[in-house]
Amino acid sequence: MADKPFDAEAYVEAAAAAVELPIPEQLKAGVVEQMRATHRLAQVVMAQPLDDTVEAAPVFRA
Amino acid sequence: MTVLLQTAGEIARAVRAGEVKAAAVLDEALARQETVGAKVNAFTEVTTDRARGEAAAVDEAVAAGRDPGPLAGVPFAVKNLVDIAGVSTLAGSRINADDAPKAADAPLIARLNAAGGVLLGALNMGEYAYDFTGENSHYQPSRNPWDTDHMTGGSSGGSGAAVASGLVPLALGSDTNGSIRVPSAFCGLFGLKPTYGRLTRAGSFLFVAALDHLGPFARSPVDLALAYDVMQGPDPADPVCAQKPAEAISGELAKGADGLRIAVADGYFEQNAVPAALEAVAKAAKALGVDRRVTIPEAARARAAAYVITTAEAGNLHLKRLRERPLDYDGAVNERLMAGALAPANWVFQAQRFRSWYRDRVREVFKDVDVILTPATPIPAPRIGQKTMMLDGNEVPVRAHIGIYTQPISFIGLPVAVAPVHGLGPLPFGVQVIAPAWREDLALRVAAELERSGVASAPVAPL
Numbered sequence: 001m002a003d004k005p006f007d008a009e010a011y012v013e014a015a016a017a018a019v020e021l022p023i024p025e026q027l028k029a030g031v032v033e034q035m036r037a038t039h040r041l042a043q044v045v046m047a048q049p050l051d052d053t054v055e056a057a058p059v060f061r062a
Numbered sequence: 063m064t065v066l067l068q069t070a071g072e073i074a075r076a077v078r079a080g081e082v083k084a085a086a087v088l089d090e091a092l093a094r095q096e097t098v099g100a101k102v103n104a105f106t107e108v109t110t111d112r113a114r115g116e117a118a119a120v121d122e123a124v125a126a127g128r129d130p131g132p133l134a135g136v137p138f139a140v141k142n143l144v145d146i147a148g149v150s151t152l153a154g155s156r157i158n159a160d161d162a163p164k165a166a167d168a169p170l171i172a173r174l175n176a177a178g179g180v181l182l183g184a185l186n187m188g189e190y191a192y193d194f195t196g197e198n199s200h201y202q203p204s205r206n207p208w209d210t211d212h213m214t215g216g217s218s219g220g221s222g223a224a225v226a227s228g229l230v231p232l233a234l235g236s237d238t239n240g241s242i243r244v245p246s247a248f249c250g251l252f253g254l255k256p257t258y259g260r261l262t263r264a265g266s267f268l269f270v271a272a273l274d275h276l277g278p279f280a281r282s283p284v285d286l287a288l289a290y291d292v293m294q295g296p297d298p299a300d301p302v303c304a305q306k307p308a309e310a311i312s313g314e315l316a317k318g319a320d321g322l323r324i325a326v327a328d329g330y331f332e333q334n335a336v337p338a339a340l341e342a343v344a345k346a347a348k349a350l351g352v353d354r355r356v357t358i359p360e361a362a363r364a365r366a367a368a369y370v371i372t373t374a375e376a377g378n379l380h381l382k383r384l385r386e387r388p389l390d391y392d393g394a395v396n397e398r399l400m401a402g403a404l405a406p407a408n409w410v411f412q413a414q415r416f417r418s419w420y421r422d423r424v425r426e427v428f429k430d431v432d433v434i435l436t437p438a439t440p441i442p443a444p445r446i447g448q449k450t451m452m453l454d455g456n457e458v459p460v461r462a463h464i465g466i467y468t469q470p471i472s473f474i475g476l477p478v479a480v481a482p483v484h485g486l487g488p489l490p491f492g493v494q495v496i497a498p499a500w501r502e503d504l505a506l507r508v509a510a511e512l513e514r515s516g517v518a519s520a521p522v523a524p525l
Contacts, residue, residue, distance in 0.1 A: 015404035021381065024388050027397050034401035038373055041366040042409040048363055048416050056414035057272075057421075 008036040066090040067522050070136040070231040070285040077135035080124055084117035084135030091137040094229055098525050102205045104223035106142050107149055107184040116180040131178030132288055138232040141218050142184035144168045145265040153267035154189040156200040157390050168265025170293050177292040182230055185220030189392040191269035193217040194244050194464035199392045203446050207523030208489050212443040215248035217241040222249035225279045228522035232289055233279045238270050239368055240468025242277050246480035247438035247492025251520045253279045254286045257499050258475025259304040262297035270375045281520035283509040287312040311503040318511035325354040327436040330361040335440035342483040342491040343435050349515040356431055359423050364470035367413035374410045377402025421474040428498040433508050436467050438480050438492030471496055479505040481518035
């Protein structure tokens, strides 16, 4: 587990700079809130142990 | 009853037999646009001239003794993310309205036309398909024909509104996380989300290529099969579309549920629902003589993984537009896309690896059963604009809650028919009939059995 709680606001600011995505002031709070929600759900996914043999399915075949 | 309000199969039969002209069916459809269209806000474009030409061609074929096809004279319409020649593909957005009109139809329109179908136009949808409500700030919400103050569900909201209001007997929608199944349930229709990779998505404005499907809405399982059969087949223009020949299933529906091992999903799929949503499944199970239950493992985690892939992939698709025109998006969409564009790759790859793992677990479940039943949605259609609702004494956000039962299924591409159940309240409910990959026939056979038993039906809403 992380030492510190996820700081969605700081993350959004850093990641937006990395992908060169200017975020209009009036959308910032909403983007941070959405990032917090995505982080929460991502933790559910990250908690699943997966063997090294489990491949990703970017072009998925059912 | 007018011809238009009959099933697609019955319209085509009458047209092929020369009992009614395709042009007359079209006249009824255009007249109904005038009287009913504005009440449900289903269409964003009515292609009248084109439709007249297509109807005339069907009538000429009948007059000349040629076979006009199994959908002869059947008016249909498509979610406005499917390319129509001469029309800009809006995908529910204001931004795409600036795009040039498309030079060609999407292959699925061409295939429906080749079967005698008559394209009536393009249908309203949630912006860029990132939506479970059918609301749209640019083109206004599509409205539920069973109560126009209520949502159609999304994102294929116009598709649900158009078929349930009798504007057309057949419509196409797309489904990434539930966008065919949710409006089918909310509007009380039969809907088919085929196996991932079954129907070509070429010529469509995709939302999340890793999860996107196209499929039909109709008022009977027979009509779904008719449309599905003529739309199948490989297409090199869609890298996901399977190199499989068409496997026609219309002739299979009469088999019903005979010999099928059917079970109701328990656990996750019984939680967080209003009682009537579960009662719809119980009625279906009783009619089918089913008392078996199965557990779909890790469904909550599957929903979380679908969410992560969806937001990240859509965020990347829209990055250029988010940089250049962030405020031209629907306010319900831009913030989610922006957050998705910033999601770390690690989350996405883990979600894609989990997808393989989860698919294998669900394949194990299908060794013992052929078909699984779940509710399509945990609630009936909320009111338009409604943000939260009470469930088990807790206030939950409507938008995030609508797709809890659909997301874990489309995540691994399984085919699903929605069987609509009326009479459990003022608004309809839907049952997901879930089959193993590539077995759309099983899902539609069970949906047809439920129709025969009287549990499932899709009448035109009185408007």
